[in-house]
Amino acid sequence: MNESKKPSPIQSWVGDGSKLSGKILGEIITWKIPRVAISHADLITGLMASHLDCDVARELAPRNAFARACSKLDSERIIRKIAEDNANISFQFTREANEGGKFHYYFESLLFLDKHSGNITSENLELEQLAKEEFGRCMEARTANDVTRLVQRLFERHADLFSIRDQGGVYFVPEVHQDFVAKVESFVRNIGGSLQRFSISAGSPQGDRAVQEAVAHGLQGIIDEHMEAVAKFGEDTRPDTLHRAEEKIRITKLKIEGYGLYLDKKRSDLEASLQQASELLRSRMSFLIGAPSEEVELALV
DNA sequence: AGGGACCCGAGTTGCACAAA
DNA sequence: TTTGTGCAACTCGGGTCCCT
Numbered sequence: 001m002n003e004s005k006k007p008s009p010i011q012s013w014v015g016d017g018s019k020l021s022g023k024i025l026g027e028i029i030t031w032k033i034p035r036v037a038i039s040h041a042d043l044i045t046g047l048m049a050s051h052l053d054c055d056v057a058r059e060l061a062p063r064n065a066f067a068r069a070c071s072k073l074d075s076e077r078i079i080r081k082i083a084e085d086n087a088n089i090s091f092q093f094t095r096e097a098n099e100g101g102k103f104h105y106y107f108e109s110l111l112f113l114d115k116h117s118g119n120i121t122s123e124n125l126e127l128e129q130l131a132k133e134e135f136g137r138c139m140e141a142r143t144a145n146d147v148t149r150l151v152q153r154l155f156e157r158h159a160d161l162f163s164i165r166d167q168g169g170v171y172f173v174p175e176v177h178q179d180f181v182a183k184v185e186s187f188v189r190n191i192g193g194s195l196q197r198f199s200i201s202a203g204s205p206q207g208d209r210a211v212q213e214a215v216a217h218g219l220q221g222i223i224d225e226h227m228e229a230v231a232k233f234g235e236d237t238r239p240d241t242l243h244r245a246e247e248k249i250r251i252t253k254l255k256i257e258g259y260g261l262y263l264d265k266k267r268s269d270l271e272a273s274l275q276q277a278s279e280l281l282r283s284r285m286s287f288l289i290g291a292p293s294e295e296v297e298l299a300l301v
Numbered sequence: 302a303g304g305g306a307c308c309c310g311a312g313t314t315g316c317a318c319a320a321a
Numbered sequence: 322t323t324t325g326t327g328c329a330a331c332t333c334g335g336g337t338c339c340c341t
Contacts (some may be wrong), residue, residue, distance in 0.1 A: 061319090063319085063326095067326085067327070148314095149325090168312095169312075183317070
C-alpha cells in the first residue's frame with residue numbers, strides 16, 4: 001500500500017492549474033460512429049494504431065453474445081431462460097404462429113449454452129446451427145452503442161469529458177487533453193467514424209462562462225456521487241471500499257486544483273462541497289472503524 | 302411546391318442486473 | 322464492490338404522407 005508515494009497520474013491529466021498554454025481553453029468535441037457493425041478485431045487494431053488502451057474493448061461474455069443473438073432469432077418465436085447453474089444456461093424456444101386471428105404456441109426445442117466456452121447444443125440441429133451462426137456473429141460484432149461507450153470509457157480512464165448538453169453527445173475537453181483527443185480522433189476515423197473538434201479560445205465572456213459552468217457542473221456531479229456513495233456506507237462496507245472513496249476524493253481535489261483557472265469564483269464553492277464530502281466520509285469511517293473522528297486519517301482536504 | 306404531422310431508425314444515456 | 326452489459330426511454334434527423 002505504498003501507492004500514495006507514487007506520483008499520481010491524475011496530476012499530468014489536469015496540470016497544476018496555474019496556467020493555460022496559449023489562449024485555448026480546450027475543445028468542444030462530438031463524434032459519430034459508423035452505422036455498420038464493427039468487428040472486435042478491428043476495434044483492437046484501431047486502438048493499437050492510435051496508441052490507446054486496448055483494455056477498454058473486451059470480448060463479450062458468451063451469455064451476453066447469446067442474448068444479442070436471441071434478439072435476432074426471436075421473430076416468430078419466444079425464447080425463455082428456464083434454468084441456470086455455474087456452467088450452463090438452458091433456454092426454451094417456443095414458436096408463435098398467428099392462425100385464424102389467434103396466436104398459437106408450439107414447443108420448438110430446448111437449447112443449452114456453455115457459459116465459459118460458448119458452445120451451443122440442442123436436439124433440434126437446425127435450430128442449433130442457426131443459433132451458432134448468430135452467436136458467432138454477435139461475439140464478433142460491436143454496435144455503435146458499444147463503440148460510444150468505449151470512447152466514453154477511454155476518456156473516463158485517461159482524461160475528462162464535461163458534458164455541455166443534458167442529453168449528452170457534445171462535450172468540453174480541457175486543453176491539457178489535446179493530445180489524447182487527437183489519439184481518439186485518429187481511432188474514430190480509423191474505424192470509419194468522425195470526431196469533430198472546435199477550439200474554444202479564452203477571452204470571450206460567453207465562452208469563458210460556458211466553459212466555467214460546464215467544468216463546475218461536471219465536478220459538482222462527481223462530488224454529489226461521492227456524497228451519495230458515502231451516505232450508503234454501512235457496517236458491511238469493506239475497508240478497501242473506504243480507501244477507494246478516500247482516493248476518489250483526493251483525485252477530485254486534484255481536479256479542482258488542476259482546473260482552477262476554468263473555475264474562477266466557482267472554485268471555492270466546489271472546495272466547500274468537497275470538504276463536506278470529506279467530512280461525511282471521515283465521520284462514516286469513524287463510526288465504522290469505531291475510532292474518534294480526529295484519529296481517522298484522511299490526507300484529503 | 303411548401304409546410305406540418307407523423308413515423309421510424311440511430312445514437313446516447315440512466316438504471317438494473319450479472320459476473321468477476 | 323466494481324465493472325460491464327442489456328434494456329428502456331429519450332432526442333434528433335430523415336423520410337413519407339397529406340393538406341393547402
